Amino acid sequence: xxxxxHSTVIGDSHIRKGxxxxxxxxxxxxxxxxxxxxxxxxxxxxxxxxxxxxxxxxKITTKLLKNYMSRPDFKxxxxxxxxxxxxxMEKQILMKWREAVEEYHRENPLTExxxxxxxxxxxxxxxxxxxxxxxxxxxxxxxxxxxxMVLGDGGFVALDGSxxxxxxxxxxxxxxxxTSSLCNTDAIDFFEHWYTTKKMEALFVSTDxxxxxxxxEEDFLKYHGLLAHMLWDEDRTQKSxxxxxxxxxxxxxxxxxxxxxxxxM
Numbered sequence: 001x002x003x004x005x006h007s008t009v010i011g012d013s014h015i016r017k018g019x020x021x022x023x024x025x026x027x028x029x030x031x032x033x034x035x036x037x038x039x040x041x042x043x044x045x046x047x048x049x050x051x052x053x054x055x056x057x058x059k060i061t062t063k064l065l066k067n068y069m070s071r072p073d074f075k076x077x078x079x080x081x082x083x084x085x086x087x088x089m090e091k092q093i094l095m096k097w098r099e100a101v102e103e104y105h106r107e108n109p110l111t112e113x114x115x116x117x118x119x120x121x122x123x124x125x126x127x128x129x130x131x132x133x134x135x136x137x138x139x140x141x142x143x144x145x146x147x148x149m150v151l152g153d154g155g156f157v158a159l160d161g162s163x164x165x166x167x168x169x170x171x172x173x174x175x176x177x178x179t180s181s182l183c184n185t186d187a188i189d190f191f192e193h194w195y196t197t198k199k200m201e202a203l204f205v206s207t208d209x210x211x212x213x214x215x216x217e218e219d220f221l222k223y224h225g226l227l228a229h230m231l232w233d234e235d236r237t238q239k240s241x242x243x244x245x246x247x248x249x250x251x252x253x254x255x256x257x258x259x260x261x262x263x264x265m
Contacts (some may be wrong), residue, residue, distance in 0.1 A: 002034035005238055006260035009245035011209060013254035023207050023256035024054040024222035026062050031140045033069045037061045037251045040207040042133040046126060049115045052104060053132030057182060060096045061138050083197050090149055090191040097182050101132045133183035141262045146203060152180045155211045159202040165221045169194035192216035193234035202228055202263035209255030213248040231263050
C-alpha cells in the first residue's frame with residue numbers, strides 16, 4: 001500500500017569549494033505506515049561536522065518514529081492525545097540526537113585540522129552539539145492519520161485525496177541567515193508539527209536547497225504536483241529527481257538538495 005522515495009544531491013557550490021554534502025535523507029516503509037525524513041547540516045564555520053549531524057538526525061528520527069509507530073496501542077494513544085504524543089516525539093528526537101552526537105564525538109575526536117576550523121573566539125566554550133548543527137523534517141503516513149514535524153527551514157508539502165497540494169506546517173522561527181536547529185539550547189521550543197485524520201495521498205519533506213531553487217511558493221507546489229503524477233513509476237521518479245536536482249543546484253541555489261516522500265498507490 002505504501003511507498004517511499006528519497007534523494008540527496010550535493011550542492012554545486014559545495015563541489016566548487018571542495019565541501020562535503022551536508023544534507024541527508026531517509027525513508028521507512030512497512031505494511032501499516034511510511035516515514036520520510038530529511039536533514040540539512042549548517043554550512044558556517046562552527047558547524048564543521050554538520051554532515052555527520054544531519055546523518056545522525058535522519059538515522060535517529062527514522063528509528064524513533066518507527067519504534068513509536070510499531071507499538072500496538074500507538075493509534076489509540078495518538079487519537080486520544082495527539083498534541084502530547086507529538087511533543088513527546090520531538091523531545092525524544094532532540095534528546096537522542098544529542099546523545100548520539102556526543103557518542104560520535106567521543107569515538108571520533110577532533111583532528112588538529114578540525115580544531116583549527118573553530119573560530120578563535122569560540123574555542124574555549126563551543127558546545128559539542130553546535131559542531132554538528134542540523135535541521136530535521138519528518139512526515140509519517142498511515143491509513144487512518146498522518147502527521148509531521150519541522151525544525152528549521154525546509155519544505156513540507158501534503159497532497160490530499162482531492163488532489164489539493166498545500167504546505168500544512170512550516171518553520172516560523174527561521175529568517176535571513178538564521179535557521180532553527182537541533183543544536184540550539186532552546187530547540188524544543190522551535191519545533192512545529194501538524195496532524196490530520198484526512199486521507200492523504202502523498203507527503204513530501206525537503207531541505208531548503210529545493211525551495212530556494214523556485215521563484216515562488218506557487219512554483220514550488222506545482223513542482224510537487226508534477227512529481228505526484230510520476231509516482232506510478234518509482235524507478236523513473238528516482239532517476240528524474242537525481243537529474244533535476246543536479247540541474248537545479250547548478251543553475252539555481254547552488255546548495256545541497258534533499259527530498260523524502262511517502263505515498264500510497
